[in-house]
Amino acid sequence: MASRRTSPKEPNPAGSPVSMADLARELGVSMTTISRALSDHHSIGPATKQAVLKLAKKLNYQPNHLAAALRKGKSKLLGVIVPYIEGRFFASVVHGIETAASKAGYSVIICQSSEDVAHERKNLETLLSAQVAGILVSVSRTTMDFRHFEKVKKHGVPLVFFDRMLDGDDVNAVVLNDHAGGYQATRHLLEQGCRRIAHFAGTQHLNIYKNRRQGYLDALLSHGIAPDESLIIECDMTVEGGQESMARLLALPQPPDAVFSAGDSANLGALQLLKSRGLRVPQDVALAGFSNEALTLVAEPNLTSVDQRCEEMGQAAFRLFTELVEAEGTPFSQRQVVLQPQLFVRASSLRSGIDESPETNSAAKKLQRSRVHHT
Amino acid sequence: MASRRTSPKEPNPAGSPVSMADLARELGVSMTTISRALSDHHSIGPATKQAVLKLAKKLNYQPNHLAAALRKGKSKLLGVIVPYIEGRFFASVVHGIETAASKAGYSVIICQSSEDVAHERKNLETLLSAQVAGILVSVSRTTMDFRHFEKVKKHGVPLVFFDRMLDGDDVNAVVLNDHAGGYQATRHLLEQGCRRIAHFAGTQHLNIYKNRRQGYLDALLSHGIAPDESLIIECDMTVEGGQESMARLLALPQPPDAVFSAGDSANLGALQLLKSRGLRVPQDVALAGFSNEALTLVAEPNLTSVDQRCEEMGQAAFRLFTELVEAEGTPFSQRQVVLQPQLFVRASSLRSGIDESPETNSAAKKLQRSRVHHT
DNA sequence: ATTATTTACGCAAACGATTGTGAAACGCTA
DNA sequence: TAGCGTTTCACAATCGTTTGCGTAAATAAT
Numbered sequence: 175m176a177s178r179r180t181s182p183k184e185p186n187p188a189g190s191p192v193s194m195a196d197l198a199r200e201l202g203v204s205m206t207t208i209s210r211a212l213s214d215h216h217s218i219g220p221a222t223k224q225a226v227l228k229l230a231k232k233l234n235y236q237p238n239h240l241a242a243a244l245r246k247g248k249s250k251l252l253g254v255i256v257p258y259i260e261g262r263f264f265a266s267v268v269h270g271i272e273t274a275a276s277k278a279g280y281s282v283i284i285c286q287s288s289e290d291v292a293h294e295r296k297n298l299e300t301l302l303s304a305q306v307a308g309i310l311v312s313v314s315r316t317t318m319d320f321r322h323f324e325k326v327k328k329h330g331v332p333l334v335f336f337d338r339m340l341d342g343d344d345v346n347a348v349v350l351n352d353h354a355g356g357y358q359a360t361r362h363l364l365e366q367g368c369r370r371i372a373h374f375a376g377t378q379h380l381n382i383y384k385n386r387r388q389g390y391l392d393a394l395l396s397h398g399i400a401p402d403e404s405l406i407i408e409c410d411m412t413v414e415g416g417q418e419s420m421a422r423l424l425a426l427p428q429p430p431d432a433v434f435s436a437g438d439s440a441n442l443g444a445l446q447l448l449k450s451r452g453l454r455v456p457q458d459v460a461l462a463g464f465s466n467e468a469l470t471l472v473a474e475p476n477l478t479s480v481d482q483r484c485e486e487m488g489q490a491a492f493r494l495f496t497e498l499v500e501a502e503g504t505p506f507s508q509r510q511v512v513l514q515p516q517l518f519v520r521a522s523s524l525r526s527g528i529d530e531s532p533e534t535n536s537a538a539k540k541l542q543r544s545r546v547h548h549t
Numbered sequence: 550m551a552s553r554r555t556s557p558k559e560p561n562p563a564g565s566p567v568s569m570a571d572l573a574r575e576l577g578v579s580m581t582t583i584s585r586a587l588s589d590h591h592s593i594g595p596a597t598k599q600a601v602l603k604l605a606k607k608l609n610y611q612p613n614h615l616a617a618a619l620r621k622g623k624s625k626l627l628g629v630i631v632p633y634i635e636g637r638f639f640a641s642v643v644h645g646i647e648t649a650a651s652k653a654g655y656s657v658i659i660c661q662s663s664e665d666v667a668h669e670r671k672n673l674e675t676l677l678s679a680q681v682a683g684i685l686v687s688v689s690r691t692t693m694d695f696r697h698f699e700k701v702k703k704h705g706v707p708l709v710f711f712d713r714m715l716d717g718d719d720v721n722a723v724v725l726n727d728h729a730g731g732y733q734a735t736r737h738l739l740e741q742g743c744r745r746i747a748h749f750a751g752t753q754h755l756n757i758y759k760n761r762r763q764g765y766l767d768a769l770l771s772h773g774i775a776p777d778e779s780l781i782i783e784c785d786m787t788v789e790g791g792q793e794s795m796a797r798l799l800a801l802p803q804p805p806d807a808v809f810s811a812g813d814s815a816n817l818g819a820l821q822l823l824k825s826r827g828l829r830v831p832q833d834v835a836l837a838g839f840s841n842e843a844l845t846l847v848a849e850p851n852l853t854s855v856d857q858r859c860e861e862m863g864q865a866a867f868r869l870f871t872e873l874v875e876a877e878g879t880p881f882s883q884r885q886v887v888l889q890p891q892l893f894v895r896a897s898s899l900r901s902g903i904d905e906s907p908e909t910n911s912a913a914k915k916l917q918r919s920r921v922h923h924t
Numbered sequence: 925a926t927t928a929t930t931t932a933c934g935c936a937a938a939c940g941a942t943t944g945t946g947a948a949a950c951g952c953t954a
Numbered sequence: 955t956a957g958c959g960t961t962t963c964a965c966a967a968t969c970g971t972t973t974g975c976g977t978a979a980a981t982a983a984t
Contacts, residue, residue, distance in 0.1 A: 181550065191704060193970055208973060219932055234700070239678045240624065241970035244939050251658070251679070265640045281675055283626070283658040286647055292594045293819065300656055303614045325609070329566060331675055387932045442847065472847040474819065540778070568940060579964045584942060594962055616940035619969050928983065935976080942968085950961075 192233045200229060203412045212237070220406055243305055252495070253301035255311040257289045257338075264312070267336065271310060278496065279285020280307065287314040291514060295322045307312060308332040308495045313339060315377065320345075327509060332498035336491040337482075338380055348511035352382050355515035356389025359434050359462040362478070365399050366428050366525045368432035368460050372405040372423050374440045386436045386464060405430055409440065416443020424451065432460040432523070435492045438467040438479055445473055445522065461522040474522030483513050487534040567608045575604055578722055586613070593823065608740060618680060627655045627870070628676035630892050632664045632685040632713075637842050637861055639687070642711065645863020646685060653871065662689040670697045683707040683870045695720075705707065707873035711866040712857075721873060723865040723886035730855040730890035731764025734837040735811050737747045737853070737892060739772050741900045743807035743835050747780040749791060749819070751811045761811045761839060780805055784815065791818025799826065807835040807898070812844040814853055818895065820848055836897040849894030856886050 194208045201208075203222070210218045211226035218226075229235075243249035244303050252275050256264045268284060275282050283304065285297035294314050301309055302325070309331055311323075320340060335347040339368035363371050373390050376383030387406070394401050404426060409415040416435065420443065423430055435441040448459055455461055455475055463470065464482035490511045497509070576583075585593045586601035593601075604610075618624035623767065631639045643659060650657050652726040658679065671688050676684055677700070684700075684706055695715060701708050715718040738746050748765045751758030762781070769776050779801060784790040785809035791810065795818065798805055808868050811909045816838030823830055830836055830850055838845065841856035865886045872884070 195970075205971080206934060206973080207932085210933085213972090217932060222932080236674065236677050236704075238619070238680060238970050239614050240619045240680045241939090242972070244613070244941090245970080246620055246974045247939070249615065256732070259634075259644045260637070260640045262635070263637045268659075269634045269661065272659060276660065276672075276675075281658045281679055283656045284643075284647060285651065285656070286644065299611065299653075302611050304656055305613060329611075431591045445634075467842065469847045472844045474849060570940075580941080581943080582963060583964080585963085588942090592962060597962080613940050616969090617942070620940080620942045622969070915974090927984085928981100930981070931979085933977090933979105935974105937974090938972085940969105944965105944967095946963105946965085948961105948963085950959100952957100952959085954955100954957085 191238075192235050193238070194235075196233065197226060197229055197235060200233070202224060226504075227394075235404075244470045247305075248307050249305045250280050251304060251306045252282045253285065253297075253304070253306040253309040254282050255285045255287055255294060255297045255309065257312060257314050258286050259284060260454035262466060263337075263482060266484030267312075267488040267491070270485035271492050272488075273485075274489045274492040278492070278494075285448060287317075289315045289403055291316045291318070291322075298322055298326060302326065302329055302331065306331065308334065308485075308499065310334045310336060310491050310495060312337045315380065318379070334491050334494050334498070336487055341381065344508055346494055346508050346510070348487055348494055348513065349381070350482050350487065350513050350515055352385035352515070353389040353392070354436070355464060355482075355517070356386035357393045357480070358389075358515065358517045359464070359480050360390045360393035361397070362519060363432045363434060363460055363462055363523060364393065364399075366432075366456070366460055366523055368490055368525075369399065370402070370405065370428065370430040370435060371399075371432040372407070373405055374419050374433065374435040374437070374444070375408045375410070376411050378408065382437050390434055411435075411437030411440045413439050413443040413446070416440030416445075417447045420442075420444040420447040424453075430459065434463070435461070435463045438463040438465045438470055438477060441477055441479075441522075442469055442473055445477065456521070456523050456525050460525060462517075466518055470518070470520065473522070478520045479525035481516045481518055483515065486513055551761075566613075568613070569610075571608065572604055572610060572886045575598060576609070597612075601720030609678050620679075623682050624680045625655050626679060626681045627657045627867075628660065628672075628679070628681040628684040629657050630660045630662055630669060630672045630676070630684065632687065632689050632770055633661050634659065637714075638840060638857060641859030642687075642863040642866070645860035645882040646867050647863075648860075649864045650865040653695050653867070655814075655880075662692075664690045665699075666691045666693070673697055673701060677701065677706065682705065683709065683874065685709045685711060685866050687712045690755065693754070697779060702832035707865050707870055709869050709873070710755065716756065719883055721869055721883050721885070723862055723869055723888065724756070725857050725862065725890055727890070728764040728767070730839060730857075731761035731809070731811075732768045733890065733892045734839070734853070734855050735765045735768035736772070737894060738809060738835055738837055738898060741831070741835055741898055744774065744898075745777070745780065745803065746774075746803040746809055747782070747805035749794055749808065749810035749812070749815045750781055750783045750785070753783065758811050759774055760778070765809055777799065786810075786815050788814050788821070790819040791815030792821075792822045793818075795819040795822040799828075804849060805834065807837070808832075810836070810838045813838040813840045813845055813852060816852055816854075816897075817844055817848055820852065831896070831898050831900050835900060841893055845893070845895065848897070853895045854893055855863050855897035856891045856893055858890065861888055 194205050197208045198205045207218060207222060210227055211223045234546055237321060240252060249544045254268060254271055259265060272282050287294040287297055291314055294317060309326055320342060323333060328386035333346060335345055337349060339347050360371060373387060375387045378384050391401050407419040407422065409419045433444055445455055448455055453459055462478040464480045466479040490513065494509060494511055569580050572583045573580045582593060582597060583601055585599045614625060629643060634640060647657050662669040662672055666689055669692060684701055695717060700706060710720055712724060714722050735746060746870055748762060750762045752758050766776050780799065782794040784794045808819055816836055820830055823834055826887060828834055837853040839855045841854040845852035845854045848917065865888065869884060869886055
């Protein structure tokens with residue numbers, strides 16, 4: 175008996191999903207024709223194409239992506255690894271990625287590393303086993319080296335980092351210009367007349383926190399102010415962390431007149447503590463934060479914050495991935511996309527009567543995306 | 550020449566990923582042995598097993614899930630469709646699902662319907678094409694019928710709804726007991742001495758909003774209070790919606806002394822409007838909301854709210870899926886899992902001096918999960 | 925009229941794993 | 955030693971799709 179594959183003869187038992195073989199049998203043509211007709215191959219006559227398409231709709235044919243991916247060696251699956259899916263930032267980035275990806279015919283499978291390298295490693299294995307077409311990752315807080323990512327490169331799977339990454343520039347990445355964000359926020363505070371500006375910093379081994387801090391320092395320096403180490407506190411970016419840190423600052427012989435926090439939650443903590451001590455924001459202490467979380471609009475007064483352009487980051491990460499796919503010939507050209515942050519000025523930092531500084535925002539908008547290609 | 554599959558002879562060109570055939574050639578055994586050794590089949594000798602495992606580690610063998618899935622007809626992929634990934638609720642549910650799923654060896658691919666039926670339909674097709682083992686979905690706001698879900702059943706793919714679903718009980722679903730949530734919140738307001746309690750309701754064609762409203766009504770009735778239709782406003786569950794609705798309520802000849810909102814954002818809007826009018830919360834108007842969003846702890850006073858047990862819902866949804874997989878023989882038994890909500894009492898509704906009502910919470914905790922099996 | 929060229933399609937081998945069937949090789953009893 | 959069961963493994967088909975190559979007919983070029 176002839177093999178079903180090449181000359182399908184046996185009828186398809188009802189109930190089982192309809193395959194190309196069924197279409198082929200029904201139309202009396204070969205599977206080759208079906209496959210080519212469905213993918214709009216040039217060597218198939220228009221009449222045949224129509225017939226195939228029509229029958230496919232009629233029988234409600236659903237292509238089996240697995241089989242196709244197996245044969246072609248490349249799937250339409252995209253792996254995404256984030257520390258956690260909750261929280262505005264990563265959720266928004268994933269939103270951006272998924273939106274762009276699905277538009278391009280990709281499905282995204284998400285993994286959470288839970289800020290744990292071991293999980294991250296396992297996630298990578300899983301994704302590679304699933305034969306994903308590419309991997310987008312924001313490294314966990316406990317990731318200290320890139321060794322487990324080597325395997326991905328070895329497999330020839332495009333790898334894109336976003337937001338969080340380690341030093342070493344032989345990687346593709348899309349990041350926020352955290353330095354500019356820190357600089358903008360600090361400059362704004364300076365412009366409001368603040369002179370003793372404190373900083374809540376995050377773990378310094380992550381690029382994002384290091385850069386925010388550096389932006390803060392550079393803004394001070396370029397305004398002729400010498401940084402005061404006692405005003406810089408490396409703490410958890412949580413409400414509690416902010417409360418404790420603010421308390422420590424107030425205990426200083428010469429307390430600050432402003433705080434730039436590397437995260438909004440810590441900033442909220444600072445706000446709460448200040449209020450509980452009867453201090454006024456922004457008159458006594460002005461506040462500026464980072465991330466532009468939803469809470470900035472709920473707190474009273476509303477909190478000034480640097481927006482991270484989450485969705486744009488997701489889109490950019492996906493776009494970078496597609497560029498890598500297309501440029502598969504050129505082996506060693508890594509690209510970095512740098513997004514420009516946007517400062518949202520709100521009541522927590524506005525000492526003058528102006529309720530918003532439009533120039534700051536519009537200027538930032540003009541610089542939204544700048545791209546640096548590197549060898 | 551012998552086929553490579555059954556008696557692999559040709560060496561594996563370096564660089565290409567190592568497959569079972571490579572292991573087989575290296576050890577001089579058949580692929581059958583490799584496959585069975587890796588899956589710990591009983592018919593493989595312990596010595597052989599060890600050797601295979603060892604070589605697999607050494608050559609860094611990565612199984613190809615796609616191939617396995619193709620052959621077995623079932624993949625280890627799980628499809629999840631949500632209206633959108635942003636926002637605390639769905640992000641948390643997805644978190645719960647992913648955590649449970651990855652523990653069980655499943656990868657989850659997420660899709661966003663963007664509250665659009667057309668997208669939802671396309672998402673379903675995509676997932677079916679990807680040969681997922683099951684689909685977990687929270688329907689979009691614009692989904693009015695179940696027709697596109699029939700196809701999923703036809704394919705024999707387990708289907709589980711969570712949170713949002715349409716009427717018709719021939720489906721598997723895990724939902725929150727929204728009625729109980731509405732009841733609890735309203736009863737609490739009554740216990741605080743409120744008598745004219747208004748309600749911000751959502752679209753009534755979604756089960757969740759309908760049930761919350763009914764719980765509100767039943768609580769009033771069981772306390773001998775006749776519902777006043779003018780106090781029930783069906784509005785957008787947004788900050789603006791809450792502001793407008795609150796304004797309308799205050800314009801009433803006899804304004805309410807409390808509001809139970811079907812969502813926290815609208816509740817925040819109400820709070821803002823009340824403050825701007827110089828009214829005190831909870832003394833003049835007490836507030837209770839739904840969802841226990843992060844903003845409830847940022848607003849001043851903190852907002853009382855009903856927690857939706859997001860993570861538990863995700864876990865439960867996945868568990869229900871696995872149960873469906875195991876019980877594949879029994880065709881027509883659909884199951885519903887009903888989670889009990891938990892009321893978090895906070896300052897926005899506390900008129901007495903007590904800062905929290907522990908009995909309410911502990912009582913709710915005891916009822917955390919109750920399960921109803923149905924035919 | 926003969927040779928190129930294009931158009932339209934079929935053949936069969938992949939992709940990498942799983943699995944029912946079958947068959948050696950072994951130890952054991954009778 | 956013949957008979958029987960157990961252990962251990964190989965054969966080959968199969969999942970549904972893609973694709974290089976071959977080929978026949980139709981059209982164009984010489």
